Amino acid sequence: GAGVSxxxxxxxxxxxxxxxxxxxxISGHTALYWYRQSLGQGPEFLIYFQGTGxxxxxxxxxxxxxxxxxxxxxxxxxxxxxxxxxxxxxxxASSLAGGPPHxxxxxxxxxxxxx
Amino acid sequence: LAKTTxxxxxxxxxxxxxxxxxxxxxxxxxxxxxxxxxxxxxxPRFIIQGxxxxxxxxxxxxxxxxxxxxxxxxxxxxxxxxxxVYYCLVGDxxxxxxxxxxxxxxxxxxxxP
Numbered sequence: 001g002a003g004v005s006x007x008x009x010x011x012x013x014x015x016x017x018x019x020x021x022x023x024x025x026i027s028g029h030t031a032l033y034w035y036r037q038s039l040g041q042g043p044e045f046l047i048y049f050q051g052t053g054x055x056x057x058x059x060x061x062x063x064x065x066x067x068x069x070x071x072x073x074x075x076x077x078x079x080x081x082x083x084x085x086x087x088x089x090x091x092x093a094s095s096l097a098g099g100p101p102h103x104x105x106x107x108x109x110x111x112x113x114x115x
Numbered sequence: 116l117a118k119t120t121x122x123x124x125x126x127x128x129x130x131x132x133x134x135x136x137x138x139x140x141x142x143x144x145x146x147x148x149x150x151x152x153x154x155x156x157x158x159p160r161f162i163i164q165g166x167x168x169x170x171x172x173x174x175x176x177x178x179x180x181x182x183x184x185x186x187x188x189x190x191x192x193x194x195x196x197x198x199x200v201y202y203c204l205v206g207d208x209x210x211x212x213x214x215x216x217x218x219x220x221x222x223x224x225x226x227x228p
Contacts, residue, residue: 004158035218040220041220042200042202042218042219042220042221043159043218044218045216045217091158091159093158102147102149102161102164102204102206102216103149103161103164104159104161104216105161106157106158106159106160107158108156108157108158109156109157109158
């Protein structure tokens with residue numbers, strides 16, 4: 001079956017620009033997570049959705065970062081006024097409510113480069 | 116969230132058994148222990164999870180002693196394709212559904228021909 005997909009796979013932008021990163025979770029998975037991973041580090045939690053609502057956005061670094069999931073399926077991570085420090089791989093994961101705890105299914109990530 | 120400590124890196128020859136130990140001294144009663152594997156340019160992949168004693172699946176075994184303050188991921192007869200970063204996570208498994216998980220820096224396993 002189809003796994004989690006993310007688009008684009010690579011995004012290069014200039015400092016100060018706006019970017020959107022998309023995540024298509026596994027069909028039927030109500031929970032969706034965004035992480036950011038810098039080189040040599042483990043994934044860093046950004047935000048979690050249960051259905052359409054952001055249940056935990058405590059990992060968003062500042063107000064330039066925002067995420068939506070309007071219909072409870074596809075999610076978009078939006079970054080305004082990008083900075084060079086935002087360069088990282090952005091990972092999306094989804095999970096099944098009631099499934100084994102901590103079993104999240106990850107997409108391949110979007111590599112964001114801010115020049 | 117309980118903090119975990121694991122070796123930064125390990126090397127192993129092909130065909131050997133590899134054991135990666137994770138320390139989690141502050142593990143709570145409801146916490147489960149979960150291991151993920153991550154290949155370069157891919158997202159992490161869930162490989163095994165346990166609460167106590169031993170769990171085995173087609174990929175690995177997970178050994179958890181009675182005090183649960185550590186756990187050991189065992190990979191039998193590794194091959195070059197097992198070269199990856201392995202993450203140990205600890206978190207509340209009682210609530211079901213969502214649990215915020217924290218990835219550390221993981222253990223980078225290099226399998227040598």
